[in-house]
Amino acid sequence: MAKAHRKLSLLEILKRVVFITIGAILMGVGLELFLVNNSVIDGGITGIAIMVSHLTNLPLGLFILIFNLPFLFIGFKQIGKTFALSTLYGIIVMSVTTQLLHHVHPFTEEKLLAVLFGGILLGAGVGLAIRYGGSLDGTEIVAILVSKKMGMPVGQIIMLVNVFIFSAAGFVFGWDSAMYSMVTYYLATKVIDIVVEGIEESKSVTIISPSYEEISESIMTRLGRSTTYIQARGGYSREETQMVYCVVSRLEVAKLKSIVQEIDPRAFIAIEHVSDVAGGNFAKKDIH
Incomplete structure (x- = not known):
């Protein structure tokens, strides 16, 4: 007989909600106050949402939520209810944050500073969400499911998806912006590792x-x-x-x-x- 999953205590649930909220807000701030207005994108579903928002002039938060919903549904069925609900909550908070900050003037219009600080905020936000049992992008869910079917490493799948996204960004924002976006993504992944695994390696x-x-x-x-x-x-x-x-x-x-x-x-x-x-x-x- 399969062993029942341990239920989270009230304190554990509260801790998860608090830190996923902080992570989602950090990512929203990084996107709206540093990256988006400087034509720099993130990888994954968020990167696609940024490009579509730019082409349609519709709110970024709307596309972040809509594009992630199908993958959250799949994640709910295939990966687990707790993970899917934690991720849904984080994405809703991030979407609301981007909407609230949409008309706020960016902190800097210097692209290099935007890449550095935006990448750090993105990495810290996503890292907190992952550390406390969620995610802020449906790409991870897709990668996990494809990995199970095809036997490819999750990291390799995410990399292939992002090669396509950053290539598309070159046509939408220009190749300079696409290259800045790659640097942002690389920096964010390093910060994610620090947040998830800790500084004391x-x-x-x-x-x-x-x-x-x-x-x-x-x-x-x-x-x-x-x-x-x-x-x-x-x-x-x-x-x-x-x-x-x-x-x-x-x-x-x-x-x-x-x-x-x-x-x-x-x-x-x-x-x-x-x-x-x-x-x-x-x-x-x-x-x-």
């Missing part, structure tokens, strides 16, 4: 060495990080050994490599990005 490290016990002890005493032994067997030598596994912050990677190489200069070290760390005893211990 973590790395997982796997170390293979005959001196695994000494290395493990040094990491714990000198870095204050816990380590784990993983049973392994050499593919060539067929000898049983132990791998040392640990998670450190980005700033500690250099020191960890130095510790390992002091003990065994020939040690194998594999370092990978960790998008999130929760539970266990990741918190750093005091070193006396």
